Amino acid sequence: MTGRRILVTGGAGFLGSHLCERLLKTAGNEIICVDNFFSGQRRNIERLQSNANFELLRHDVTHPLFVEVDEIYNLACPASPIHYQLDPVQTTKASVLGAINMLGLAKRLKAPIFQASTSEVYGDPVVHPQPESYWGNVNPLGLRACYDEGKRCAETLFFDYHRQHRLKIKVVRIFNTYGPRMHVKDGRVVSNFIIQALRGEPITIYGDGNQTRSFCYVDDLIEGFLAMMNSADEVTGPINIGNPGEFTIRQLAELVIDLTGSKSTLVFEQLPSDDPKQRRPDITIAKQSLGWSPKVSLQEGLVRTIAYFEEVLKSRR
Template sequence: MARTGYGRKRVLVTGGAGFLGSHLIDRLLDQGNEVLCVDNLFTGDKRNLDHLVGNPRFEFMRHDVCLPLFVEVDEIYNLACPASPIHYQHDPVQTTKTSVHGAINMLGLAKRLKCPIFQASTSEVYGDPSVHPQTEDYWGNVNPIGIRSCYDEGKRCAETLFFDYHRQHGLEIKVARIFNTYGPRMHPSDGRVVSNFVIQALKGEDITLFGDGQQTRSFCYVDDLIEGFLRLMASPADVTGPINIGNPVEFTIRELAEEVIKQTGSTSKLTFLPLPQDDPKQRQPNIDQARAKLDWEPRVPLAEGLDRTIAYFRELIEA
């Protein structure tokens, strides 16, 4: 173990240069920990970590989790994987490898170190759900051979590996199923709905909706999500998850577009395109387990979170 004394932990965050990873690292450092960030920069961006240059408790390592990693740490957060359809469909084979081989390598490291390991899973394991809202005991409705399968099935297999390591080797695991999250440091061209709408609105372009815009999503602000991560990792060993971490307040995609137009003061118009293959019609978490086991629920309302996100992208565009 790599315990550094005075209660300080050395924490490994894979995918740490990404949107969620960089926010998690900030919180871990704020707690007084040492952080080793591992990222191959396929979708991560070192600019998300620029503010940490010179911090003696932060270290960056360029590495692909598909390859074994030999380091000494006290905890592992496994966030490495492209998470937007544009990025994970760019190289679908590599996406599956990252989820599966990456999980095997990080689980092997955790087994050797006898340390707890956190898996950033996804609401995509539910596919296009026939149960609404989605509870953790729902097995999902996933197309195993579709264009989204590399991500959906990769994450489902990673969950399988985590629970088999837990049962077979007694490994302490924490599995979070992440629902739609937004906030500063989102990749501006990752194709996610919040970043797409904000950038289109700020540029005065038409806002592109797929289908009729009546499909629903639940949007969780990044600070709330990271708080959920930390509470799950700090929970008793018998709290393994999977636990839904997301915002249970549901909005249609059209309502989101109209709120973005309102907050940006944009003159953008709405345009409609055909719905992509296997795009879920509904996505809303049941967070009863998170409330009961973690005393967690999101605090930041959509209007407030969008205000902070719009300010970030406005500065990015004007830079």
């Protein structure tokens, strides 16, 4: 199917900008990118603004939006702890009110709607790896709850709209994703380590570094998004999209040092509240229902990401 008019909320963010770019590669697609630039960056979409099929709207999804589109991808919400803890009330609003407003729009238009949920719905998991059937272990009162519980509530809203209004929904749970266009100051582990290594600064590890994460390169993730949106109507999700390769935080730091040729040393600080000890997706359903699995190795993805941050740092000198 070609020639779709597609709304992408959070379209100037790290993932949103890659999604907009990828969608524009299909002939005839018209993209409406919506962002309030709380954490999104104009530089992420500069190359797209000369495309006649790309339109940018500055808008906050906590307020209703009235546009005519064929599909909706709802990505609007700050996703890094530094950003979402800066204004936790607004973070919850972005997830919950944003979902309500986008679902209302999808209902009026009878359009399929995609929700970018998160592995954070699993909290600090006691089941490993995490399958979609696991209900999670989330602290509803903690510093991360504005994001974790906001996304959990958004999933509830999506499935209630699906059951009550027969809305076509697609829900994915995103596991740690990295790549070009990550925000320099987003506080996430991959960008933190690369920036510190390139500057020759000590690399900060929180805790003992033995906690694990699974890192998915952004191009793989976006292909998972498209596979999900283009899947059969009965495939609603939630479906885990991530790379099941599991690494300790210390292993990641050592790999970044090696790939950058940095002389950085490791320093250890106290682990933040509610920081998960393990994180790894079970992607069995993604393989079976979408025919999707990640292709880019951590080393290959880091090489590309390091090259991006080298250019960013050069431009700021």
